[in-house]
Every structure is written in C-alpha cells, then in structure tokens.
Amino acid sequence: MDFGGINPVILIAGLMATSVPILLAALGEAVVExxxxxxxxxxxxxxVGALGGFVVAVHTGSPFAGFLGGAVAGAALSLIFAALTQVFLANQVATGLALTLFGLGLSSLGGQGYNGIKPPHTVGLLPDALAKIPVAGPILFGHDWVVYFSILMTAATWYVLKFTRVGLIIRAVGENHDAAHALGYKVNRIRLLCIMFxxxxxxxxxxxxxLVRVPQWVDGITAGAGWIALAIVVFASWRPWRVLAGAWLFGGISVLQLNLQAAGSAIPVEYLSMAPYLLTIVVLVIMSSGRGKAxxxxxxxxxxxxxAAR
Amino acid sequence: MKRRHLLASASLALGLALGGSAFAQGMDKVKACFVYVGPIGDGGWTYQHHQGALAVQEKYGDKVEIQYQESVPEGADAERVLTQMALGGCNIIFTTSFGYMDATNAVAAKFPDVKFEHATGFKRDHANVSTYNARFYEGRAVQGTIAGMMTKSNKIGYIGSFPIPEVMNGINAYYLAAKKVNPDVQVSVVWAFTWFDPAKEADAAKALIDQGVDVIAAHTDSTAPLAEAAKAGGAVIGFGQASDMEAYKPSPRVSSIIDNWAPYYVERIGALLDGTYEQKDVWAGIAGGEVLIGEITEAVPAEVKAAAEKVRDDIAAGTLHPFTGPIKKQDGSDWLAEGATAPDGDLLGMDFFVEGITAELPK
Incomplete structure (x- = not known):
C-alpha cells in the first residue's frame, strides 16, 4: 500500500519517533507557561540535557540512566533561570534567551572529548514479534520506550492540569498570581517547581x-528543536493533547518531505518545509482575532x- | 584599551598599505582569522578547517595569532562578524563556507588592506579577495565506484545540503561513476537545506533507507548519516564526508573524502609573513593533495577496493576525468561530446543533473 512511492505505515511510525524531542520539550514548556x-x-x-544524557549513558552503559541524567541536567540548568527570575525578578524573556546561549556554550565546552563515541543502544520496549504484525506492528509496537513515555506524559500532563488540585493550583498561579498569593499559595515556589519540570x-x-535519533554527540546537536517546541506550545494554545497533535504535525511534515524527496516525488519540498511555520502563523492569527488574548x-x-511584597 | 587596539590596527593597516602598494614586504606577526559555518566539534567540514588553522599555529608559533568564530550563519550576520574581525586587527580572514561569498566581497571592499580568502566561491570582486576550493567531485567518483559495485538494491542515495554547484558536481560525479560500473543503478537525492543539523541529517538518511537505499553519501557536515546507517547493522554503508570519520570504521564508513586544508593555510599565511602574498584562485584535487581518499576498509571486497583505488590513482595521474563525455543533461540536451572533459567554468556554475538522474532539482 503505497502513495506516491511512500509507505504510510513507515511514515507514521517514523513521525512518532521524530516528534519525541519536540513533544517532550513542548509538554514541559506548556506546564511552565x-x-x-x-x-x-x-x-x-x-x-544540556542532550549532553548530560549522553555523558551519563556512555559512562554507565545504561540508556535509562542516560535519560535520567538528561532530565537532571536540564532541570539543573533551569534552576539558574528560576533563581534569576523568581528570586532576583529578572526579565523572563531576556533571561530565557541568555539561558539558551549559555546552554549552547556550556554543552560545547562540556562535550569536548565526547565526539565520535557511540552511546549504548536504546532497545525496543516490546518483543520484535509484535512489531512484525503488518500495519499495526510498526506503528503501535515497534518503538523504543521513550516514544510510549512521551505519549504517557501527554496524558499525565493533561490529567494533572485538568482534574487534580495540583493542576488547579498551577493554573491559578498562572492566571492571577495575586489572587493565588492571597489564597496562601507560594507563587514563586510553585513556579520554581514548574520550571524544573x-x-x-x-x-x-x-x-x-x-541517544536515539542521532546516537552520538556533536556540538549544536539540537539545532533549533527548542524553538520549534516553543512554537508548538503557542500553536497548541497551552493544551497537552494539542501539543501532541502539533508535535506530530511538525514532525510528520519534516519526515514526509524527506520521504517525498527520497521517493523522487515532484512536489516542491520548500512548500512542505515551510508548512509548519505557516500553519503556526495562521493559527496565531485565527486565535488572536476574535476575543483577544483570552x-x-x-x-x-x-x-x-x-x-509577594507588592 | 579599545582605542589603543584601534590605533594599533590602523597603523598596522597603514603599514600594510604603504608596503603592499609599492613593493611586497613581509610581516613580523600575522593575525589570521577564521569564520566557521558550524561548530569545530562537528566532526566534518568545520572540524577539518580548524585542523588547518591549528596546523598554521603549530608551524609558525608566535608569529601568528589565530582567532575564529564558530556557527556563523550565512547572511547578514556573516557581514557583521567579518567587519568586527577586520576592525579587530585581523590581517587575513578565511571565510569557510559558500554562503559567505557576498558578505566576504562586501566587507573586502571596505577593508582593502585586509586579505580575504573565501572557500568554495567564485567571486573575486576586489584585489584583496582570493578564493580556494577543492575538487571534491573527484572523491565522489571514487565513492560512486564503490557505491555502484556494492549496492544490492541498485538504489544509492545522496544527502544534499543546498543545490549549489559544488554539491551538483558531487551528485553528478557520484552517479556517473556508479553507472559506469552498474548500469542499473538509480540515485535518490534528498535535500536537507542545511549544512549542519544532525537530527535532520539522520532523518534524511532514515528516509533514504526506508526507500530501499543501501549506500548513502552525505554532503552535509556531521556524522549523523553514518550513525543512522550504523543502525541498519551492516546492510547499509556510507562514506566519511569532509573528515575521515574513522569512528565508523570498518562499516558503515567504508571510505571517505578528507578535506586537507592545512597545506593551503600554511602556504598562504607563510606568503603573508614573507611578503610574497598575491591574489589567487586555487582549485586543487586529489593530485594536489587537497582531497584525500580515506582508507577503504575490509568491509569492501578486494575487487571493489581495487577498482576504487584505480579510479583514485587515474584521477591523480590525470588520465581520468570524472566528467568525460558523452554526457547529456537531465533534459536530454547535449553537454559533453564523446571524449570531451568538462571545462572548469561549467563545473563551477553547474546547475543541472546529468541524464539518468530522476530527481527534481529544487528551483
């Protein structure tokens, strides 16, 4: 079953894996925002997480420890942001941009000596036999555990934000921090925890x-994925399931355009390459017309x- | 501090102007600056340029001061970086990517006493702009020979960065060499539209593998395509690009093109030091030592290795040109007649696929 030389099963399985980094980052940022x-x-x-994860995985030989290391490294860097913005009340936009520049430089420095090393292989979660089932196999069962983890995290984020007291508090702090403070919630502490998440x-x-997509360390390896994650959060209007849809759309289009090229299709790739960004603009325009920011x-x-003193 | 610096560079520039205009005069100390398109840790293109810079430092020691800036975007930012470097007292500035061409010439017009060296470009609008390039396509012919003989699916792939002449040369040479040894071969081309984006390069390689390609050549700067090929567990092979990428030996990396810039950088800065510097346009290949073919590993059968090495040696000896007629363009029009070889002008401006490549060329 092929369309224009492209097997849709491989395409869907591919986009699920491709979207994982932007999906995870965008989910985290959605909670922060x-x-x-x-x-x-x-x-x-x-x-910094990419480097931290790589270093830990190489030294321990365990990809799982690597992902844990990546989480710790990312959270540690975010603490700098939290300290500057929540304690010293620095401008968030400027601090965030500085954090990106700092992270790029820090990873470049810390990554010296890790070029050309291969990290341990992250294995598939489910037995190979399941992945060999036609159509459903590659899409549903053929992935490594992080893919399932990313979908699980989407559901968890959605559930926590929508149905739990913790989610209500987070939203209250984000909607009206003065009111949340008056109710006795520690606004800055809650925000700090969200930033770390x-x-x-x-x-x-x-x-x-x-560890999985490129499996190696090179300087500047994320190459702008973080900015796409930021765009997805806005695109998704801060809702977890829409974040998932946005990430799959962005990832899907990038996989599709490469596959179209490899298959020798005549569709001009420039249009597909710019489609996600155009779509973001369109969504922003539609959403911001009407009743404004709310x-x-x-x-x-x-x-x-x-x-608090204000 | 700043003013003194400025004065120092101004007087230096003055000295250069006075010395340079009438008769060549050497310099006691040269500040050589390098502009890189990616990080020096990319393991490919920029890494290799930086190795050249380090070789200069080693050779001349205290007589040169090296300054470099990594990951400079091609475009307006490049002009700003170049201007800053020129103001900061650089005597010679190497701009190491095709996309810096216009920025280099624009800034060179403003600083006639600073020497500019642009890699892989063709514009020399001012007397202080030189260009240098390597005949990478010669290496591609060697890779194409291996690819044509090694492929089992008769599908070989090429990850292109941008549709510029240098990359077009590479694709066409790769395909022609493969077709010569395997008439059934088809080449799939994927444009990444970036020089350096490991995740995207890996995705491009994955897309090719998904389409049944089993030999991948990359014209981007990182080792990501090889890492992706490695996941196939020996079923897919590839080549080191710009740098040897020996970490992926013996497979998937079965050979490589190594850009060897060090001799050129050492020569040019030496010329600046002893006063023999002149505007130049250099385009050397395997014969000139600027393009090295990395070791062909044991993952390749002996007869394939022998054939590839013969191509390499014939090119070095000048008895084989990767573009030897009869060759038609993709649209069926004639390009090279029987026995004719491609003139350099055609190669430097190449904007077409040769006949047999089915991919569309992005406009």
Missing amino acids: RSGVLNLGVEGMMI GGAMAGIGGAYIS SMGAPASLGQNFH
Missing part, C-alpha cells in the same frame, strides 16, 4: 536526540514576575 512563566531557554535546556522534560527530549488561552499572568 501555564504557571505564568515564559522560559525561552528551552533550546539551552535541551542541549520544564527543564527535566526538555532535558529528556534533548537526550532522545543524542480566546487564545494564554495564561493571564504569562511572563510577569511576582513579588
């Missing part, structure tokens, strides 16, 4: 690139610092 913090340092946290998720996403679902306190 829901708590009212705009952290533009996703790219920096991803690449975002850092850990970005770190795991980065580690997926260096209709887009942006948290009302997004990007504003909070100080």
Whole structure:
C-alpha cells in the first residue's frame, strides 16, 4: 500500500519517533507557561540535557540512566533561570534567551572529548514479534520506550492540569498570581517547581536526540528543536493533547518531505518545509482575532514576575 | 584599551598599505582569522578547517595569532562578524563556507588592506579577495565506484545540503561513476537545506533507507548519516564526508573524502609573513593533495577496493576525468561530446543533473 512511492505505515511510525524531542520539550514548556512563566531557554535546556544524557549513558552503559541524567541536567540548568527570575525578578524573556546561549556554550565546552563515541543502544520496549504484525506492528509496537513515555506524559500532563488540585493550583498561579498569593499559595515556589519540570522534560527530549535519533554527540546537536517546541506550545494554545497533535504535525511534515524527496516525488519540498511555520502563523492569527488574548488561552499572568511584597 | 587596539590596527593597516602598494614586504606577526559555518566539534567540514588553522599555529608559533568564530550563519550576520574581525586587527580572514561569498566581497571592499580568502566561491570582486576550493567531485567518483559495485538494491542515495554547484558536481560525479560500473543503478537525492543539523541529517538518511537505499553519501557536515546507517547493522554503508570519520570504521564508513586544508593555510599565511602574498584562485584535487581518499576498509571486497583505488590513482595521474563525455543533461540536451572533459567554468556554475538522474532539482 503505497502513495506516491511512500509507505504510510513507515511514515507514521517514523513521525512518532521524530516528534519525541519536540513533544517532550513542548509538554514541559506548556506546564511552565501555564504557571505564568515564559522560559525561552528551552533550546539551552535541551542541549544540556542532550549532553548530560549522553555523558551519563556512555559512562554507565545504561540508556535509562542516560535519560535520567538528561532530565537532571536540564532541570539543573533551569534552576539558574528560576533563581534569576523568581528570586532576583529578572526579565523572563531576556533571561530565557541568555539561558539558551549559555546552554549552547556550556554543552560545547562540556562535550569536548565526547565526539565520535557511540552511546549504548536504546532497545525496543516490546518483543520484535509484535512489531512484525503488518500495519499495526510498526506503528503501535515497534518503538523504543521513550516514544510510549512521551505519549504517557501527554496524558499525565493533561490529567494533572485538568482534574487534580495540583493542576488547579498551577493554573491559578498562572492566571492571577495575586489572587493565588492571597489564597496562601507560594507563587514563586510553585513556579520554581514548574520550571524544573520544564527543564527535566526538555532535558529528556534533548537526550532522545543524542541517544536515539542521532546516537552520538556533536556540538549544536539540537539545532533549533527548542524553538520549534516553543512554537508548538503557542500553536497548541497551552493544551497537552494539542501539543501532541502539533508535535506530530511538525514532525510528520519534516519526515514526509524527506520521504517525498527520497521517493523522487515532484512536489516542491520548500512548500512542505515551510508548512509548519505557516500553519503556526495562521493559527496565531485565527486565535488572536476574535476575543483577544483570552480566546487564545494564554495564561493571564504569562511572563510577569511576582513579588509577594507588592 | 579599545582605542589603543584601534590605533594599533590602523597603523598596522597603514603599514600594510604603504608596503603592499609599492613593493611586497613581509610581516613580523600575522593575525589570521577564521569564520566557521558550524561548530569545530562537528566532526566534518568545520572540524577539518580548524585542523588547518591549528596546523598554521603549530608551524609558525608566535608569529601568528589565530582567532575564529564558530556557527556563523550565512547572511547578514556573516557581514557583521567579518567587519568586527577586520576592525579587530585581523590581517587575513578565511571565510569557510559558500554562503559567505557576498558578505566576504562586501566587507573586502571596505577593508582593502585586509586579505580575504573565501572557500568554495567564485567571486573575486576586489584585489584583496582570493578564493580556494577543492575538487571534491573527484572523491565522489571514487565513492560512486564503490557505491555502484556494492549496492544490492541498485538504489544509492545522496544527502544534499543546498543545490549549489559544488554539491551538483558531487551528485553528478557520484552517479556517473556508479553507472559506469552498474548500469542499473538509480540515485535518490534528498535535500536537507542545511549544512549542519544532525537530527535532520539522520532523518534524511532514515528516509533514504526506508526507500530501499543501501549506500548513502552525505554532503552535509556531521556524522549523523553514518550513525543512522550504523543502525541498519551492516546492510547499509556510507562514506566519511569532509573528515575521515574513522569512528565508523570498518562499516558503515567504508571510505571517505578528507578535506586537507592545512597545506593551503600554511602556504598562504607563510606568503603573508614573507611578503610574497598575491591574489589567487586555487582549485586543487586529489593530485594536489587537497582531497584525500580515506582508507577503504575490509568491509569492501578486494575487487571493489581495487577498482576504487584505480579510479583514485587515474584521477591523480590525470588520465581520468570524472566528467568525460558523452554526457547529456537531465533534459536530454547535449553537454559533453564523446571524449570531451568538462571545462572548469561549467563545473563551477553547474546547475543541472546529468541524464539518468530522476530527481527534481529544487528551483
């Protein structure tokens, strides 16, 4: 079953794996932004996570430990952001951008000596026999555990934000930090935890690139994935399942255009390459016309610092 | 500090202008600056240029000061970086990517006393701009020979960066050499539209493998395509690009093209030091030692290895040109007549596929 020389089963299985880094990073950032913090340092946290994960995986020989290391590295870097914005009340946009630059430089420095090393192989979760089932096999059963983890995290994030008290508190802090403070919630502490969660998720996403997608360490390995994750959060209007849809769409189009080329299709690839970005703009325009910022679902306190004395 | 620096560079520039205009005069100390398109740890293109810079440092020691900037985007940023370097006292600036061509010439117009060296370009609008390039396509012919003989699916792949002449030369030479040894071979081309994006390069390799390609040549800068090929467990082979990429020996990396810039950099900075520097346009290949063919590993059968080495040696000896007629263009029009070899002008401006390649060329 082929369309224009492309097997849709391989395409779907491919896009699920390709989207994992941006999906994880975007999920983390969605939670961060829901708590009212705009952290533009996703790219920096991803690449530090990519390096941290790689180093840990190489030294321990365990990919799982590697992903844990990536999460810790990403969270550790996000603590710098948290300290600057939540304690010293620095501008979030400027701090986030600085965090990206710092992360890129730090990873480049720390990665010296890790070029050309192969990390341990991340194995598939389910037995090979399942993956050999036609059609459903490659799509549903043929992946490594991180792919399933990313989908599980989407469901978990959705559930926590929508149905639990913790989610309600996070949203309250993001919508109106003064009211949340008046109710007795520690706004900055809650935000700090959200920022660390975002850092850990970005770190795991980065580690997926260096441990599974590319399986090696090179400088600048994330190459802008963090920025795409940021775009997806807005595209998804801060909702987890839409984040998943956005990530698969972005990942899908990138896989599709490469497959179309490899199959020798005559469709001009430039249009497909720019499609995700065009779509983001269109969605933004549609969402922001109408009832303004609120209709887009942006948290009302997004990007504003909070100080209890005020 | 800053003013003194500026004064120093101004007086230096003045000295150069006075010395350079009437008669060549050597310099006591040269500040050589390098602009890189990727990080020096990319393991490929930029890494190799940086090895050249390090060779210069080693050769001349205290007499040169090396400065470099990594990951400079091609475009307006490049002009800013170049201007800063020229103001910062660089005597010679190497811009090491095709996309810096216009920026290099624009900045060169403003700093006539600074020497500019642009890699892989063809514009020399000012007397202080030289260009240097390597005949990478000669190496591609060697790879194509291996690819044509090794492929089992008769599908070979090529990951292109941008449709610029240098890459077009590579694809065409790769295909022609493969077709010579295997008339049934088909080449799939994937454009990554980037020089350096490991994740995307890996995806491009994966897309090719998904389409049944079993030999992959990459014209991007990282080792990601080889890492992707390695996942296939020996069923897919590839080549080191720009650097030897020996970490992937013996398979999937079965051979490589190594860009050897060090001799050129050492020569040019030496010329600046002893006052013999002149504007130049250099385009050397296997014969000139600028393109080295990395070891062909034991993953390749002996007769394939022998055939590939013969191609390499014949090119070095000048008895074989990778573009020897009769060759038609993709649209069926004539390009080279029987026995004719491609003139350099055609190669430097190449904007077409040869006949037999089915891929569309992005406009």
